[in-house]
Amino acid sequence: MSAPENSKPSLRIPPWLRVKLPCNHTFSDTRALVEGLDLHTVCHSAKCPNMFECFSRKTATFLILGNTCTRNCAFCNIGGGIIHAPDPEEPARVGKAAAALGLRHAVVTSVTRDDLPDGGSAHFAATIRAIRDSGETCPTIEVLIPDFRGSREALRTVMDAEPHIINHNVETPPAHYSRIRPQADYQQSLELLRRVKEAGRVSKSGLMVGLGETDEEVHGVLADLAAAGCDIVTIGQYMRPSQKHHPVERYVHPDIFESYAQKGRELGIPFVFSAPLVRSSYNAEQAYASLLNRQQHMPSEAAEPRGSEQP
Numbered sequence: 001m002s003a004p005e006n007s008k009p010s011l012r013i014p015p016w017l018r019v020k021l022p023c024n025h026t027f028s029d030t031r032a033l034v035e036g037l038d039l040h041t042v043c044h045s046a047k048c049p050n051m052f053e054c055f056s057r058k059t060a061t062f063l064i065l066g067n068t069c070t071r072n073c074a075f076c077n078i079g080g081g082i083i084h085a086p087d088p089e090e091p092a093r094v095g096k097a098a099a100a101l102g103l104r105h106a107v108v109t110s111v112t113r114d115d116l117p118d119g120g121s122a123h124f125a126a127t128i129r130a131i132r133d134s135g136e137t138c139p140t141i142e143v144l145i146p147d148f149r150g151s152r153e154a155l156r157t158v159m160d161a162e163p164h165i166i167n168h169n170v171e172t173p174p175a176h177y178s179r180i181r182p183q184a185d186y187q188q189s190l191e192l193l194r195r196v197k198e199a200g201r202v203s204k205s206g207l208m209v210g211l212g213e214t215d216e217e218v219h220g221v222l223a224d225l226a227a228a229g230c231d232i233v234t235i236g237q238y239m240r241p242s243q244k245h246h247p248v249e250r251y252v253h254p255d256i257f258e259s260y261a262q263k264g265r266e267l268g269i270p271f272v273f274s275a276p277l278v279r280s281s282y283n284a285e286q287a288y289a290s291l292l293n294r295q296q297h298m299p300s301e302a303a304e305p306r307g308s309e310q311p
Contacts (some may be wrong), residue, residue: 014251017276019152033100039063056245061107061144061281062094064127065120069111071135071183073171076241079121083115086123092095095130105285106131109144119146121154125161140164142204142284150188152195159199165232165288166196167204170225170279173217180211180246190228197229203290206234206280212249215256219263231288233269235260236278252276270294 039062068081098106109128113120128141141164148154158166174186189205196203205225207216209218225233236258240248258275264272271291273283 011056011248011251014253016254017239017251024289033097039090039093039096039097044227061109061213061284062097062127063109063111064090064094065110065113065116065123067111070114071112073181073184076245077105081273086113086116091123091127091130092105094127095132095134098131099134105140105142107142107144107281110146111282112146114149118157119148119151120153120158120178121145121148121151124158124258128158128161128163132231138288140285140288142167142281142288144169144280145186150185155192155195157197159201163201165204165284166233167206167280168192168196169205169206170221172211173207173221175217176212193225193228193230202232202288203228203230204232204234204280204287205230206236208236208238209250209252209257209260210238210250211246211308215259218260222260222264222267222269222272226264226269230269231291232271232273234278234280234287235272236275236280237276 002169047152065086066084068083069076070083071265094106094108098102108124108125109129110120124143126147128143141163143158143163144167145158146154148170168189170186170189171184172180177184193203193205205228207218207221222233237257238248239245254276257276257278260273261274264274271287271294273287
């Protein structure tokens with residue numbers, strides 16, 4: 001990130017982004033359980049604004065494969081450092097936490113591990129199976145995966161473990177990848193999502209606004225995601241984690257977020273969750289339930305939700 005870009009004056013945070021922080025026993029218990037099992041959550045590592053609400057509802061997005069990333073995206077609070085080998089006991093601990101929290105919908109994501117030959121896909125698969133084997137408290141599992149550098153084999157490893165939703169975020173329009181996601185490739189991400197669709201799985205993606213994009217570029221991403229067959233798309237406001245990260249270029253009004261959702265629906269995306277505080281995993285259980293409900297009212301040929309079969 002260039003010095004002039006990083007030194008831009010900060011914009012004033014608008015009132016619709018001010019979050020009430022509920023700190024109750026459920027929040028404290030959830031945090032203690034996760035920390036007690038030596039687990040990471042993206043909620044904490046990425047400084048998610050919804051962490052207090054989600055923890056208070058006994059929900060969390062588990063971050064596997066450590067908390068050190070091999071990439072350096074300009075928006076992300078998960079930094080680099082010493083990379084450790086995957087912990088073979090971590091999947092079992094995630095399964096134990098999911099059962100202890102009584103989750104109905106578990107979300108698992110990871111740092112990007114370009115250092116691993118399979119990108120960590122086998123670890124994802126092991127975690128999915130551990131959650132499923134932990135009991136009947138978690139009937140649906142969502143994974144938010146990296147691009148695996150375009151590896152078909154790695155993606156197949158994850159799909160063979162039969163998660164119910166496969167999520168991969170494009171994050172920002174392609175014109176901004178060189179400064180926001182320099183180690184990623186927009187077309188490669190779209191190709192991953194197309195493969196998920198072709199395999200008959202429920203697919204999901206998301207992006208942030210406030211990184212210098214225009215509304216027209218957001219519409220273009222929605223068109224690309226519709227063409228890739230995405231079932232669920234999330235759009236939220238980028239919030240700068242620290243002064244070292246890319247500055248917020250604009251705060252988007254809630255009415256504009258609603259216009260993004262309307263555009264996505266017009267393009268044929270079944271569900272677009274678009275609001276300032278929406279994050280990729282926020283209200284994931286409700287999003288999946290809405291998709292199932294919609295498909296139950298479709299003609300029988302289309303009613304079977306992709307990837308929703310119970311293992």
